[in-house]
Amino acid sequence: MNSRRPAFRHPDLPKNDLGYTRRDYEGGDSTLCAGCGHDSITNGIIQACFELSIEPHRVAKLSGIGCSSKTPAYFLNKSHGFNTVHGRMPAIATGANMANRDLLYIGVSGDGDTASIGMGQFVHVARRNLNMVYIVMNNGCYGLTKGQDSATADKGSSSRKGRPNPFEAIDLCEMAVQLGAGFVARGFSGDKEQLVPLLKAAILHKGFALVDVISPCVTFNNTETSTKSYHWVRDHMEASGTFDFIPERQEITARYEEGATQSVALHDGTVIHLHKSDNAFDVTQRRAAINALEDHREKGQILTGILHINETLQDTHDILETTDKPLNALTQEELCPGNQTLQQIFETYR
């Protein structure tokens, strides 16, 4: 028996600026295990795109292989999509982005897809600062292949298989900061109140935006002894602070206490106001971010929220000085300007 989700929706669903409801951002029915954190992130993506009034046809979804990488089938079914090979999503995203810089690129990957087989691709797409949102649905295991420990599993954590993981864990956020990513954040699938704003900020950021979302695998890695279980994450989660958005067109009316708030203007003019928690640090500073991550790791805590943001960086197109017009929109004349132009170029070398 496989249940189909009924076609009916709540008749009072709110509409966004485009007149769309959440329904216009939905995808097909999920085939993941019941209770999988990935489904929650899927719904977080739907909500974020809905709230930002993103036009679905302006989005390209890309993914690798894994349960996590299956999720693009479950959201934005009116968008473009490419389900690539294991660990190779960044390469395809890079190619697509080079060809058409005008789309919003949402990459979805898993901890296996990113931190094991795809590690080489991940580090390079980060250091090139490709303009994309890179979401890791991080469950500390290879869900699709029945729950083997992944490279993000914490040392000593054990999954349903029961053997504590003997290896050091990779912290993708810390790596991304080190690699020069302009936006790095961590969320939890079980906390949409935090996750949706994180995804929105990542979408608005220009350049590489990593959102590492801890996403319990209910079937293989939700045990008492796992540090990626619902219970463990809830008990050990520590937020860097809360924040809110002031979109470009809106006047700033709220008044914030001096020192308690840090404001960052995003590329499109939106301003993020970060309300710091007690153990606050300057999120615009790489060193501060890495220190904060290390401090929390030592205490056995998981630091969540916006970890690092730098709006001054150049993205791949800026660095490579490509044309403003998407390459795929260039006409024959623009691409092959003819013999006369070629002669002029030759002239400059004479």
Added chain:
Amino acid sequence: MNPTDLNDPEYFHRVIDCQFACPAHTPVPEYIRLIAEKKYAEAYMINWESNVFPGILGRVCDRPCEPACRRGRVEDKAVAICRLKRVCADNKGDVTHLLPGPSREKNGKRIALIGGGPASLTVARDLLPLGYSVDLYDDQIEAGGFVRSQVPSFRLPKKVLDEEVNIILNMGVVTHLNTYISSMKAFLTKGYDAVFVGTGAPRGRDLDLPGRQDAKAFVHIGIEWLAGVQYGHTQKTGKTTLVIGGGNTAMDCCRTARRLGGDNVKIIIRGARENMKASPWEIEDAIREDIPILEHLSPGEFVMAGDRLKGVTFQRMQGGKTDPETVFIPCDEVLLAVGQQNAFPWIEKDSGLTFDDKGRPRVDETTFQSDLDHVFFGGDAAFGPKNVITAVAHGHEAALSIDLFCNGKDLKKRPGPLTLLAGQKMGPRDWMYHSQVSDEVRQKVPMVSKVKSIKDRLMEVELGFNPKIGFKEALRCLNCDIQTVFTVDECIECDACVDVCPTTCINFIKNADEGDLRSRLLVPAKNNSQPLYVSDLLPTGRVMVKDEDLCLHCGLCAERCPTAAWDMQKYNYNPAKAGQK
């Protein structure tokens, strides 16, 4: 809000919109599922237990369940509940072996029923199996009350009526037909242990306007005229007949007139069409038979030409005010359907009963007991004209009271409903009910062609759903009796149920008072007639709040829940009946 108390029998009852709205609380989704399984006899019996007249009601019920049906809130049209009832009645086959026979042992108590309509028949049905002796008195030649004398045969064939009335009479009722009770005082000397008065609201209102007396041969009171037609005394009407009034009686009058030679029949109402009292489907049927509705006209005078009626003058009404302009509408005959009243000329002032200013006896609204403790009222006789299903509901309650009374028990201490919550899980994503929500639209009822049916007042207009259409329609039911039951201790707050729910019913939020909660849900809960299901505190300090309003009972929350914190359980609710301990 406090956590929802599932031990309150009314909580889930409210969620079953149709059953809750049905005066007799018929377990609608339960019988609809049986129809989908082609178990027509079982479906019929569930109806018969609750509403006593499934074949009759499957045709002429006022259907308070349909406007209440959840499907009407999710898309535009309710499930055709009434038509489905007819499907089980039409296809049930022989059910005699399922019906209770006459009681073998008498309990020595004698009960009298005055009036032979649905209310009295229900009392008889409920008390006979318990051993009571039941005598029924009615002034008509056959039992059935207004359903026999008023409801036209083109809506309810005599055969269907006879069958269901006879089921009850054959249980051992002693009938005294053709017997008008002219004195309550005299009747009470017969020494019955209890008397049930189910005499209906038999008086039609007249219009005392200029010319009424002279025109008396051409102006008739609707319900009297309809009875005359039913009994064959009236066989013709004028070519042009005006029907004054906008209720269901008016609709029956005009459609009957069309069948008795009225080529040109018009309905005249004082108000606007959208405020007409008649059921929308009855209005539709009248219009289908080429009967125009003239609005905003207040009757003034019956105008004669010699010894024949020439027509009626009307005053135009605009915005509640009368327009000086007079409209004359020529006609040959007029039927008045402007209201119906109770009348008890046969109950003496000093009989021990008291009457209110509307001429109605004082009757307790839950026990149906009058000021004379062994005299009970029900049906239209108790609180004014309503409909068959209300009369049946009164009959059940009155029978329960009579049984308590005859056993010397307190009538106010009534037994509660019989309820049961039963799990539906057979395996992963496999339920005992068809949880898939059908996209099918409301099915249309096939009808006899207009030309044919206008020629014969005995020909039933609606053909009813055949089993195939009935199956399609049955699958539209959302199974509102299969409840979502939440176990707070199992929940790990993974949000899977929130995410999958197609109609955004489920929320995990900070608790507050009801108004605040309703406004803060993912989609605010505006329908206050549907409850919020609130859990105890969860580990994150939040509560689960489910708005029951638009739940499709699709079971997806339970299917997607990793810990079975949600479960689908069937809620049976059966109001207490006479004899229940």
